Amino acid sequence: MSLLEHMPTTGRGRGLALTAAGLAWVAAYVLNEHLWDWLLYDALGLDSSARSTETIHFFLYDTVKITLLLVLIIFLVTVLRSYMSVERTRAFLGGKREGLGNVMAAGLGVVTPFCSCSAVPAFIGFVAAGVPIGVTLSFLIASPMVNEIAIGMLLTLFGVKITALYIGTGLLIAIVAGWLLGRMRVEKWVEPFVFETRLRGHAIDPAAGLTFDDRIAMGAEEVGTILRRIWPYLLVGIGLGAVIHGWVPTEFFTTYAGPGSTFGVLIAVGIGVPLYSNAAGIMPMVQALYEKGLPMGTLLAFMMAVVALSLPEMVLLRRVLKPQLLAAYVGVVATGIVAVGYMFNAVLAS
């Protein structure tokens, strides 16, 4: 069942397996467009200038390209992040004051391997260890918002400048929002049982004692786990991207949400907050909408709103946070995203 038990057992065997996987990846990435060109236009004889065939071509090409990018990004990120753990992060943050603590928490939120499904035990664990609530919230906001998959995909699709702006503004929102919520003396809005939880025994560090082979196997397994979880979102996202690419006239969006639009960012965040997908599913749409002239700030605000604020995570957090704090959390983060969207548009337009 587990991949580790099927891995070659000699160091040389593993090296060869990794090299072969790398070469197969490069070959698939390079051949992707040619393969669909050949299959659709040469083998099946479809008309390459027809809108419907072009949409199909875009969908097939993008599905393979994005899946390949995801495989590489998830693998690399998992192997790198296996050196970090929530336990180590908590040890770093213990006894830190607000301010510096918020900055550290946001930065650690990006590099720590963390699933928002563990938000509740992590919240309790941080608070029980004496990490201030605002600092804990900075961590919980940054972790989904500055998403490692989004970073990898933005870097390959849009370049360094936009990726840097995304990371910088995402961190800024997490720092400021966590600090503000901490200032609001929100302890009274945390469910009382959190403060009564006593930790028995000592936590073990999942990042300790792993061999390099373990980390490689974890990376490969994580690729499978994440792809199995997100493929429906991915296909819907790429499908919408293909339809926008082929069928939506450029004037449609630029009229309502173009660079000069006053409400574009507000509308994007309004649509994004209740939507639930993940960074990988959103990226094909972001790319297609960008081609249609939507400004990057509006698109990043949309993406942040989709990934940072999700209903399932709110339902989980409701077990430790009272409705007032949950509402403040959503309000502060959404406001931050809107502000960043306008700032982004201003910076990129100048």
Next chain:
Amino acid sequence: MIIKVLGSGCTNCQNLEKVTRDALDELGIDATLEHVTDPADIASYGVMGTPALVIDDAVVVSGRVPTRTQVRNLLTAAGH
């Protein structure tokens, strides 16, 4: 022997339960296997990443799904 899988019901938590059950079957150990989902209970073990595996009240794995062989070794090391 009391074994607990701590998890919020996520996919990996189900995987860990399955791996543990398989390892127990292989070793022929008769143990009670509980799945703890209450967040306060999970946190009280000092666990912050789910899933986690607890053998006789000691956390042995947290934040990842170990292989069946690893679970077998942990069970053997726990003295059975």
